[in-house]
Amino acid sequence: MTDILILSNGPGEVTTWVRPVVQEIRRQFPQARLSVVLSPCPHASGREAAIARSYxxxxxxxxxxxxxxxxxxxxxAENWDWSDEGVVLFLGGDRLFPVLIGRRLGYRIVVYAEWHGQWYPWVDRFAMATPEAIAQAPPRYRHKLYAVGNLMADAGVMRSPLPPIDSQHPGRIGFLPGSKPLKLSLGVPLTLEIADYLGQQRPELEFVIPVAPSLDLDQLAAYANPDQNSTLAALNWTSAQLIHHQGHPYLKTRQGTRLKLHQEVPPHNLLKQCHLCITTVGANTAELAALGVPMVVLLPTHRLDVMRAWDGLPGLLANLPGLGSGFTTLFSWLTWQWLQRQSGGTRLAWANIWAGEQIVPEFLGQFPPSAIGDTVLDFLDHPQKLEQMRQKLRQVSGSGGAAEKIVNLLDFGRRQ
Structure with missing residues (x-):
């Protein structure tokens, strides 16, 4: 028996990278034993293991x-046994981990890397997102690198036509406020404000929130409650209540706007029925691009003191007792000023990063929620703009197939 050990970490990696790869592994290697080991992640929700077990x-x-x-x-923890033959596949975390674990087990090591590789002498094969990433590697190691494409694009292989906007389909707007506490504390109140504004202008619009698999409904609703989320009071924004009606939960704002909550995993069918999504930065932008769903991307800085979700030294300093809040405010402000000075856009969304140009609108800073609403209304009034964005998203995200190419690399008996 062959063991295949997948190393991963955060919620985005587990839901968008691990899921298509494990399906492909089972197709190509039906007799292999497939194990997933998760490493600590500063953005983890605590439910990553449960999500992996659901596969x-x-x-x-x-x-x-x-x-x-x-x-x-x-x-x-459960004293697993390991066969003599196996492969360690890295799909998120610290890239030193597969090297250490692979050498301990005596397994071959395959690393999926979007932009650049590391630990070249000790990794057997690298699955790179682009040929350009291979060109950046030291020449003596390039024989180990293979271009496989964008793994995120595998979520969008089965794309649907953009829903029409007419009397039968007045418009569905999706909101993806994030899955991490620091994003949700601002993202949920901003979502409610934008939904209220759009609802006033277009009462016929339907609003949906695909709830992140790392959250339950009560956890999400807490960020809409001023007693549990101080951001609402600090910004004087609207709140909402969680309502359950005949098995269909939704958030209802003080003005009566309803945002339907969906818990399908993955939420691809729901997202493909949206005319446009409003999302925070992160893996969501790559998944939407792969599905060909038009989007508006937000990085709000209305409360700089709560934006502590950084990695590395800044994240450690931002969370120091007593000093963290002041450092966070200063560092966030400096980062904001730096981004504002950059020419040609900030490139926060993955689609814009891949394309090197702004395909989808990005809002960074302390923008009024009405500005987002007006942008959405303009797109709804000009559906040809939505279709143009959709076509560009499909071009930059690729046609899928990365999972199959990655799994092909696990069989060291094959000639590549």
């Missing part, structure tokens, strides 16, 4: 809290 093609899952004993001593 029927996965045989074993170890949660992030049990990672360090496994890395240091090679011992899993």
């Amino acid at each position: 029927p093609d996965v045989d074993r899952v170890q949660a992030a809290e049990d990672f360090w004993p496994f890395l240091l001593r090679g011992k899993t």
